[in-house]
Every structure is written in C-alpha cells, then in structure tokens.
Amino acid sequence: MARNNREILTGGKKYIQKKIRKNGVEEVVFDKGSRQEYLTGFHKRKLQRQKKAQETIKEQERLARIEERRKIREERQKDMEKQLAELKENAKIIGAGGYESEEDLGANDEDGEDWQGFEDKEEEVETKEEDKNKGILKRKEVYKLDEDIRSDLPAVVDEETTVVVESLENPAVTRIQNTNLEALARSNNVNLEKSDEILEESITRAKNYAVLAGVAKPPAKEKQKKKKFRYLSKAERRENNRKAKDKKRDRK
Incomplete structure (x- = not known):
C-alpha cells in the first residue's frame, strides 16, 4: 500500500529524532571561570615558559660539562698510555744496547783518577774571580x-x-x-x-x-653612588626657565 506525503514527512521527522537520540550531541557548557583564567593568565604562562626554558638551558649546560670532563679524562688516559709506551720502548732500547763491561768501567775510573792536574788551579782562579766581584x-x-x-x-x-x-x-x-x-x-x-x-x-x-x-676574573669595579632624585622647587624651576630663555636669546 502506498504511503501519502504526510506519512512520508512524518517518518522523516521520526527518523531524525531517532538518530539524534542514538548519536546524541554533547551539551556545550560555557565556563566563566575558565574564560577568566585564560584571559588573565598570559603573564603567568609567559613566566612559566621562561622558567621551563631556563631549566632546559641549565640541564644542557650540566650535560655539556659532563661531556667535557669525560673528554678530558680520555685525553689524560691517552697521554698516560703514550708516556708508558715511550718509557717501555726506551727501557727496551737501553736493555738492548747494554753497558760497558766492568773492566772497561774500572779502567775509565782509574784513568780519571790518575789525571788531576789542573783542578786546583782552576778552583783557585774561580775563587779569585768571585773574590774580585764580591769584594x-x-x-x-x-x-x-x-x-x-x-x-x-x-x-x-x-x-x-x-x-x-x-x-x-x-x-x-x-x-x-x-x-x-x-x-x-x-x-x-x-x-x-x-x-x-x-x-x-x-x-x-x-x-x-x-x-x-677567560683565565682571570675582571677586577671588581666600585659602584658609583646614584644621585638621589629630588623634585625642584617652584623657585628653582623659575630660575632654570629664565636661564634657558637667556641662552635662547643669546643664540639669536
């Protein structure tokens, strides 16, 4: 049986109402307190952003110092290892070269002990020169x-x-x-x-x-004492105005 226009239109309205009940739209609530806090909290939020940025910078500086100390430790460790390697190499060279035999050393000592010809004279000359200088x-x-x-x-x-x-x-x-x-x-x-x-x-x-x-700190400068502000009296203002007018007149 065919439906007339009235039934069709009524069915559409019912369909819309049913759909609204099924997928209900949330009610929009206007909160005056939240609006007031947003409008009056610009400066507060700005200070919070600044504080957060300062904390971030401090953390980055701390991490940079830690990294720098780590690099310094590694460099010192490398220098120490290099010095130890050089010492070991020198010790090997000295051990491979060897020393003179004890007989040769004894002969050299005896030769050195036999010749003592000019030592006393040289000491006397040096003593005389020192005596002349010192008086x-x-x-x-x-x-x-x-x-x-x-x-x-x-x-x-x-x-x-x-x-x-x-x-x-x-x-x-x-x-x-x-x-x-x-x-x-x-x-x-x-x-x-x-x-x-x-x-x-x-x-x-x-x-x-x-x-x-950056090796030394700059010397502390003495702070100049600020001149205390003072309002001029009526007579002082009048006198200053008169002097300004006189200067202006002299320029002309």
Missing part, C-alpha cells in the same frame, strides 16, 4: 782570650769567640755594571728612566689579555 768574602774569625785577662775578669767569659763576616757587593764592580747597562741601553735606543712605566703597562696589558682569554 769582601764571607769568612769566620775566631778570637781567643788570654788566660791572664780572663782570670782578672769578674764574669764568666768563653775562651773562644767566633765572628762570621758576611759578604758584600763591591761598589766599584756594581758601578761598572750599571755603566755598562746604561751604555748598552743607549746603544739600543732604550730609555731606562721609563722602564718602570713600560713594565706597568706590560703588566696591565697582560692582565687585560688574561681577562679576555
């Missing part, structure tokens, strides 16, 4: 007290007194050395009077280079 030698002098004088003294006095004379530089030799130094500096166009200044500049330059290279 006064370091020596010990022992003074003995006569028994007759000692018996007359009321106090207890030692029989011997030792006096040590320290060595001093010969002023004549020092003067000659200074003269030679001045002549040498003059021949090389060097001004000895500015030596301290040049030394200070060199030290300052070395310190700055050490700071740039």
Whole structure:
C-alpha cells in the first residue's frame, strides 16, 4: 500500500529524532571561570615558559660539562698510555744496547783518577774571580782570650769567640755594571728612566689579555653612588626657565 506525503514527512521527522537520540550531541557548557583564567593568565604562562626554558638551558649546560670532563679524562688516559709506551720502548732500547763491561768501567775510573792536574788551579782562579766581584768574602774569625785577662775578669767569659763576616757587593764592580747597562741601553735606543712605566703597562696589558682569554676574573669595579632624585622647587624651576630663555636669546 502506498504511503501519502504526510506519512512520508512524518517518518522523516521520526527518523531524525531517532538518530539524534542514538548519536546524541554533547551539551556545550560555557565556563566563566575558565574564560577568566585564560584571559588573565598570559603573564603567568609567559613566566612559566621562561622558567621551563631556563631549566632546559641549565640541564644542557650540566650535560655539556659532563661531556667535557669525560673528554678530558680520555685525553689524560691517552697521554698516560703514550708516556708508558715511550718509557717501555726506551727501557727496551737501553736493555738492548747494554753497558760497558766492568773492566772497561774500572779502567775509565782509574784513568780519571790518575789525571788531576789542573783542578786546583782552576778552583783557585774561580775563587779569585768571585773574590774580585764580591769584594769582601764571607769568612769566620775566631778570637781567643788570654788566660791572664780572663782570670782578672769578674764574669764568666768563653775562651773562644767566633765572628762570621758576611759578604758584600763591591761598589766599584756594581758601578761598572750599571755603566755598562746604561751604555748598552743607549746603544739600543732604550730609555731606562721609563722602564718602570713600560713594565706597568706590560703588566696591565697582560692582565687585560688574561681577562679576555677567560683565565682571570675582571677586577671588581666600585659602584658609583646614584644621585638621589629630588623634585625642584617652584623657585628653582623659575630660575632654570629664565636661564634657558637667556641662552635662547643669546643664540639669536
């Protein structure tokens, strides 16, 4: 039996209602609290992102330091192994080369003991040269007290007194050395009077280079005291305005 239009349209409506009941649409609930939190939480979320980024950077730096220490340990281990290998190789070479026989060594020692011709003279010459340079030698002098004088003294006095004379530089030799130094500096166009200044500049330059290279820390600078802000009074403002007008008038 054929259905009329009314039944067909009514059936479509029922079909739609049945489909809605089967696949129900979730109700959209508008939460004012969530909206308020989103609109007012931009700065808070920005700080959270910054904090998270800082933590990530710190973790990366920590891992980089660990990796650097590991590389340094490996390099030291390689250097140690290389040195040990070189020592072993040198020991093998020495063992393979061998030493002279004991008889040869004894003969060499005897030859060395037989010839002692110029040693004393050379030592005397060196001693005389040192005496000339130093001027006064370091020596010990022992003074003995006569028994007759000692018996007359009321106090207890030692029989011997030792006096040590320290060595001093010969002023004549020092003067000659200074003269030679001045002549040498003059021949090389060097001004000895500015030596301290040049030394200070060199030290300052070395310190700055050490700071740039990261070896040393920069010197702590004294913080300048901030000038406290103060509002001008009415009279001071009037005076400043008058001075500004006078300057403007003078320019014209």
